[in-house]
Amino acid sequence: TGANSFAGSGYFDAWVENGVSPSGLGTNTDFVDKTWHFEPVAAFGNTLSLQIFWNGVDEQSNFDRSACWISRFDGTGWDYNFPASASNLNVFGASQYAILRSNLSNFGAFTIASDGILPVELVDFRAEATTSGHHLQWQTASELNNSHFEVQHSTDGLRFERIGEVAGQGTSEESTNYEWYYQPTSRAIQHYYRLRQIDYDGQFSFSNIVVVQALSSSQSSVQIYPNPVMDHVKILIPSEGRVIDQMFIFSIDGRRVWQQAVASGDQIDVSCSYLDAGVYLVYGGKNEQQLMLLGQFIKD
The missing domain is CATH 2.60.40.10 (Immunoglobulins)
Structure with a gap:
């Protein structure tokens, strides 16, 4: 994938292989899909600068060219080198690019990485x-x-x-x-x-x-937790205040998804595992024709 060059003196064995190697990055899609290997054949006393070239067609789906760098495998993982500045990221024609990394004293396997997924x-x-x-x-x-x-x-x-x-x-x-x-x-x-x-x-x-949940509201005395919910939601009905005989849960589009007879002081555990993700409204009252909104929760 293009030529590669060093600034400094030294002799190296160099080769390129397809894919990102060593293993451990197979689930990432923010790399150039090549691995460059540079192994010195003789000791050298100075640090070197390395320039790597690649073609745009080898960039994976979430690769971010504006925030990329040369990454070296240190034996356990890939190191982090802050994204290249405009002065050391170069464009050649319509589809070939080059990046520079300076002050290298260790070599081995290199790739072009970016933070395309999680800034x-x-x-x-x-x-x-x-x-x-x-x-x-x-x-x-x-x-x-x-x-x-x-x-x-x-x-x-x-x-x-x-x-x-x-x-x-x-x-x-x-x-x-x-x-x-x-x-x-x-x-x-x-x-x-x-x-x-x-x-x-x-x-x-x-x-x-x-x-x-608002602190000062006569309706918010009914406690609904946790919120958002995964599998279960707890509803605590106060022992004082307006009498609630029936409790209902409706989806945001008006479908009744749960109903139960209740009494003052009850703590109810409602299974939510069967509910789709979204916003749900909790109502209570004497019957379904005389309801007040008690609260809401989000199902993740």
Whole structure:
């Protein structure tokens, strides 16, 4: 796949093979599908610069040419070298490219890697209601070309609007903590939040959705947790307040998916494994003709 060159002095055995080798990267699609091998045949005393050429046809489906680098296999895994700058990424004609890596003192197997799949590693996102508003917190393990986070809010889990923006760290291998405070004006029982992470080049991805239940609402005295849910949701009916004899769960399109007779103080465990992913509404009252909305939950 093109010619390769060194800047410096030394003698090497060099060859190229198809595929990314050694094994361990077979599930990734953000590499050039070639492995370059360089083995010195004699000792050398200086560091060297390596330039590798490749053809566009060998780039895998999620390879990001704008954020790529030369990666070396160190015996246990592939090392990370920050993405090339414009000065050492070159284009030859319509479909051949070259990249440079400097200060090399160890050799072996090399490939061209990129961060085409996961520019930001979000490890935690949570939100809680406080007396002064809603407190959102999130944490990243690393970031690549991260411009900013757009904070979005919804009262139904379906239609979101932008409520703020938090600057990212650009490119960082350090863990970073973020937070945002928001005082909703809506009197909705539940509030939904998500993050829209945006790269410098305009590409974006969404976080998971987190849910906050309002502190001050006569209807929100019924507790619904966890939220979002996987297999089961618990519904705790208060021992005081409006009498609820029947409880219902409806899908967002109006289908009744669950019904049960209840009493004050009951704690109900509802199986959700048979439900499709989406938003569900919890109603209660004397009968199906006299219902009030008690809350909502998201089925993942």
